Every structure is written in C-alpha cells, then in structure tokens.
Amino acid sequence: MVSRQPFTVTGASAPDRYVALCRAAGDGVRRDVLCVLRQESLGVLELCRIFGVPQPRMSHHLKILLNAGLVQTRREGTYVFYRRAISDPQDPCHDLHMSLMTAADQLALAKLPARRLAAVHRERARQSQAFFTQHAAELHMQQARIAGYADYAECFDTARRQARIADRAQVLEVGPGDSPLLAVLAADYAEVTALDNAAPMLALARERAAASNVHFIEGELDALVGSWDLIVLNMVLHHMPSPAAAINNCAALLHAGGTLLLADLCTHQQTWARKACGDRWLGFEPADLLAWATSAGLVAQSTSFAAMKNGFQVQVHTFTHSKLTAPNRAVK
Template sequence: MLAVDTPEQAAAEQQIDALATLCKASADPLRLQVLRVLSRDSFGVSELCNLFDMRQPALSHHLKVLAGAGLVATRREGNSIFYRRSELGQRPELEALQQQIFRTVDQVELPEALRDNLSALQRQREENSRTFFHHNAHKFREQQDLIASYEQYADTVAQVLRDAPLQRFDSALEVGPGDGAFLRELAPRFQRVIALDNAAAMLERAQTTAAKADLDNIRFIHGDTGSSELDGLQADCIVINMVLHHTPEPRQILQDVARYLAPGGVLLLTDLCQHDQGWARENCGDLWLGFEPADLTAWARSAGLDDIASVFLAQRNGFQIQVRLFGRH
C-alpha cells in the first residue's frame, strides 16, 4: 500500500515549500534591490523598468517570483499594475523571516545610478502634478466633484476636529488647502494657521477665499512639506484633506508633517480608499487611486503617530472616503 500523508505531514511539507520559495525569491541581488526600492513607495512596471534599465519581460519575471513568495503585492490602476512591498506574508509562521529580510535590505545603500533614477522619477511625478493644477486651478471644484465634492465630507471632517482630544489651540497647519474652504473651520479655532501649497495658482485661490471671509490669522506659504519656512513649527493640529493621492511620496509627507506636530497634537487626514477608477489620473491629476486604510495606519505608525479614530464615508458613485485622526505618542 502507498503511504498516505497525515494532515500534519502535509502541513509540514507546505511550510517547507513556502520557506524554500521565500528563500529562493530573496536569493537574487536584483530582487533584493527591487525590495529596497519598494520600501517607501509603489511603482508601475514601466517605472521599475526605467529605474533598473531593464526590458519589461525580464523584470516581470523577477516581480512574478517576488509576488509568488508573498514579498510584494499588486494593485491594478486602469491598465497598469503597481507593485508595493507586502508587509504581511502569505504564511504567518514566515512573517518574522520576511520582516527580517526587509529590515536587512533597508540597511543597504542604493547604488548611485539607482538613486539618481529615483530622484528623476520623483521630480517627474511632482512636475506632472504641479502642471495639472496649474492648468486646472480654475476648475478645481469641478474636477474634485467628479469623485467627492467638499460638501460630502466637510461636516464629518469638521466634527472629527471638534471631537479631537486637543488641549491647545495655538497653531494649525493645513497642507494643500485647495480653494481654502476648510480654512474657514481652522481659522476661528486656532490662534495662528499656516496654509501650505506647492501650486501657486491654488494658493492664490485659498488666499482669495480667506480674504472674502475676513480671516486675518492665516500665513500662506508657497512650498512643500520640506520647506525651510516650516522649521521649528510645533502645530497643535495638522490637516491634510484629499491631498495625498496627488503626491508622489505620500509616506514621506507623513514623515515630514510628524516633525511639525507638537506633543499632544493631532493629524487630521482625509483621503480616498483604494479604488480602480483609472480615469481619475488624467481627469483629476491623481497619482494614487486611493489608499488601503492599513497602509495609512502603517505609514503613520512609522512616523511616530498613533491611530485615534477613523470614519468611513461611502459615496453614491462608488468611491469611499476615509477620515483619519492620528496623534503624537
């Protein structure tokens, strides 16, 4: 008679196979470089081909191996597939090994040529975003309304702000204030407000809104979250409403703003949940098709912030908005 594996033996064999797959996938210099690059961002296949100066069939093979081992996850955006590191492996018993691989590879410095390619890609992403808003500032509300109009989430965001466990109301920072609508909520509640935007045309619209509402405690800064004009800022509240999906490095934005948050302060973040409506890239200037809530939580935690509260708003057009409140621990 043929021996029949017991359930325990079958499970052990599956575990050994999974371990072998994980070890094989991580035993290639190029694949380790890919994991290193994916540590802070997600990239489309064509972007990765440009970064590594490789043809797509060759790189796709390596990505398939990484995905098969559970080291990378994919998401489809229109006709494109984007890759990111998978923080949770396919098998819980191998998660510790996977995390150790990530931690080890993250300590390795990227080659200069690859760093240059990454910088060039980020500059192109930023330029694409600025160009879109420069040419479409006059249509801001119209473009925004295609997905989620301000009125659909404004009351909820304002209520989360009112319920936030704040002890001080000295200063607030809004990153990407758009046409300035939420400044009307911030200015009466805080002694000083900073409105920061890297698109001059949008900052002008926010200034016009503030002037019409007689809001005279707002300082307007043309720049990004790395601006030297923010040095030394300790804000009691930082607001980022529907901005991250327009930015090339959302995780870095959270790292930046966490430096400006005072002890006991809160970060109020509103953005789209992940979706598959690729048309939003061309029509609305979106660089990301929303975010998984778990990704925002992980990025905030790595920036030293705790998850305080979350509200999810379903839209009639199928989109979902997440309103998140994080605090400094």
C-alpha cells in the same frame, strides 16, 4: 471599502516555499527592490529607471518576487504598481518572510538608486503641479463629482473636536485649494499656514480665506521649515508623489504631541479621476495609511468613514506624535 488582505501563495509545499523565499531574496537587485518598496508603490518602468535595469530583466526579477509572495501588484485601471506583500500568518514560512523584510529594512539604499528614486518623486510632483496650474479654474466642478467638503464635514469636524486642538494652535493645511476648510480653520485657530506648490491653487485659497491670521506659502512639503500643532491633509494625499514620504514629512513638522488630521478617499477603481482631477492614486486602504503613520512615529487616535457617494467613500484619521523633541524641518 476594500481591505488589503495577506498575500497567499497557493499550490506550494512548505519546503518549496522556503526555497522560493530564499532564492527570491538572495539576489542583489531583488534585495534592493524589496528595500525601495518598503513604503513605495512603483511601476516597472520606474523601477527600471531607479536601478538602471532593462525592462525584461526587471520584469524577470519582479516575477520571481511575485511568485515567492514577497511582492504583490495593485492595479489601478491600466496602471500596475508593485508593493510589498503582506505575509499570511498561517503561512508555515511566515516567520522567514517577516525576517527577510526586517533584514531589508535594515539595509540602506545605495546613493545612486536613492537619487533616482528622488528624481521619480520630483517628476511626479512636477506632473501634479502642471495639472493644477493648468486646470485650477475648473477643477472644483470635477471634484464635486467625487466628494465636496460638505459631504464629509461632519466626520471631519467630529475628528477635529475629539483631538482637542487648542484655540491658540498653529495650524498647517497642505494643498487647501478652494475648499471652504481653510476659512473654518482660520476662524477657529490663532495662526494658519496654507501651503501649495501650484500658484493658481494658492490664489484660490487666498480668495476663500483672506483672514489676517492666514499665511500663504508656495512650495513643496519636503522643503518646508517650521513646526505646527496641527497639520491637515484634506483630500490631497492621493495627489502626492509618495504618500508615505508626505506623512513622514508631516510627522517631522509636528510639535511634540501635535496632531495630523487626514481625510482622503478609500480605494476605488474610478479611473476617470486620474485625467479629470489629476489623481495619482485611486484612494488608499486604511491599513496602508496606518502603516505609514506608524512608521513615521505617529499614533492612531481615531478613524471614521463618511457615507458612500457616487462610488467614493471618504476616510478620516487623526494621528498624534509622541516624540519628545520636534525637528525644525521635514526630512528630505
């Protein structure tokens, strides 16, 4: 398991760091980039599209942010994504770094870039939907090379039992596919909803769990209406266009005190999974999942890790929502 580390700028004195940070944040485009990267990992072409900036100019802005230690890159095979850097507490300019990020978080993204960011998410979602529509029939053979449910079922079931979900609970599983988990949930809880945006994958779910207490919905998570006691994201987050937005939407769909149960891959570099399994993200660092959940108002309850298999490791997390009232739909 790879843990995300603070980003350290080497070879710069404290006064130079101060100047670099102020200079990097003192530009409108770079300020907006920091704003949009609050919970996003984006490629340079996606950032160009969002802000209507030519690639050479955007690359120049990103280089300044990178050299100042405000952003860092994550390489996944031939893909390079930009995201906010974690400040090193030992950096003499740590407080300034954190203040700049806090200030960026208080700024609302302008309407046009916000619409373009939503368009990037929709395009990612369309690509994922097209992949699963085309490859649903043979997908289980490829996914078995990574991890089948049986490989981490003990971890998952332990986390589920520890969450003490009532038998009468209303449960939502997002992207169940042909995993046997949906049938397990249907046997243990009063009412289960299965959501998928690809009709062939939803058909596989129907074959797996045809119980009378399972309801099937074809659609997107961000358009779903309702509220649930337990929401399950089982090996689906790495297909989502924006993992942070997906967790936020789940939080908005939970009843007060409800539970989000999440199983997904730890960070890896097995790039064949993109083409073979339609994976958009090569796993996640636990710290990122925790940060996204915390930002969504969720409280971490447990974390566990299944044994490594074929170079992949599955992490299982439970989060609860402490909100007093539950909205009846996800935030769009």
